[in-house]
Amino acid sequence: xxxxxxxxxSLSVQEGRISILNCDxxxxxxxxxxxxxxxxxxxxxxxxxxxxxxxxxxDGRFTxxxxxxxxxxxxxxxxxxxxxxxxxxxxxxxxxxNKLIFGAGTRLAVHP
Amino acid sequence: xxxxMQNPRHLVRRRGQEARLRCSxxxxxxxxxxxxxxxxxxxxxxxxxxxxxxxxxxGMPKERFSAEFPKEGPSILRIQQVVRGDSAAYFCAxxxxxxxxxxxxxxxxxxxxxxxx
Numbered sequence: 699x700x701x702x703x704x705x706x707x708s709l710s711v712q713e714g715r716i717s718i719l720n721c722d723x724x725x726x727x728x729x730x731x732x733x734x735x736x737x738x739x740x741x742x743x744x745x746x747x748x749x750x751x752x753x754x755x756x757d758g759r760f761t762x763x764x765x766x767x768x769x770x771x772x773x774x775x776x777x778x779x780x781x782x783x784x785x786x787x788x789x790x791x792x793x794x795x796n797k798l799i800f801g802a803g804t805r806l807a808v809h810p
Numbered sequence: 811x812x813x814x815m816q817n818p819r820h821l822v823r824r825r826g827q828e829a830r831l832r833c834s835x836x837x838x839x840x841x842x843x844x845x846x847x848x849x850x851x852x853x854x855x856x857x858x859x860x861x862x863x864x865x866x867x868x869g870m871p872k873e874r875f876s877a878e879f880p881k882e883g884p885s886i887l888r889i890q891q892v893v894r895g896d897s898a899a900y901f902c903a904x905x906x907x908x909x910x911x912x913x914x915x916x917x918x919x920x921x922x923x924x925x926x927x
Contacts, residue, residue, distance in 0.1 A: 704852075732915065741814070741901050741918030742853070787852055797843070797866060798903075798916060800852035 704801035717775040721788030728790040814919035829889040835904030847899045
């Protein structure tokens, strides 16, 4: 029962271009979504979030878009930098509190 | 360092031994969560605790696994009689009481990588 899905295990982007990471969910009760970034041998770090009452949230180079009718969200990084190379996880809180349901992650590689 | 602390960072155990993983939440945080990440997979929720209480252990295997968050000291995830399938990265996260605006955000520790030989 995978309620949060990231169907692209990897993505390769040239430095300076846009990176688009996708996430789909099945549970229409989710009302908040988070993106975490993870480097090897480190824990995930919070990147950006969006409430279901919005369709867009922007923070510097990072923008998250939410399409509730399609149960789809995406993370845009522009311009992409080599330091953005990491695994990105989409997550949603469930169970009435802070139990996070994670997608499988997308490994982003930004090359010069 | 005010971040979430986990120790040890790496733990090697032989089959049948016990593994104890420790987590000290961020200062001021009273909620602790444990997640497990198997290779090439996302993080899977295991258990949610507040001081001296287990709130949700729906992700914990029924046997051999237990967790506690005592009044004093770190949270402990204990795995008895480890098997090779327990080899994974175990992450602890913490959050403040649910009075803050961004009460869905969890702050993660660096993880403990358990290897069972």
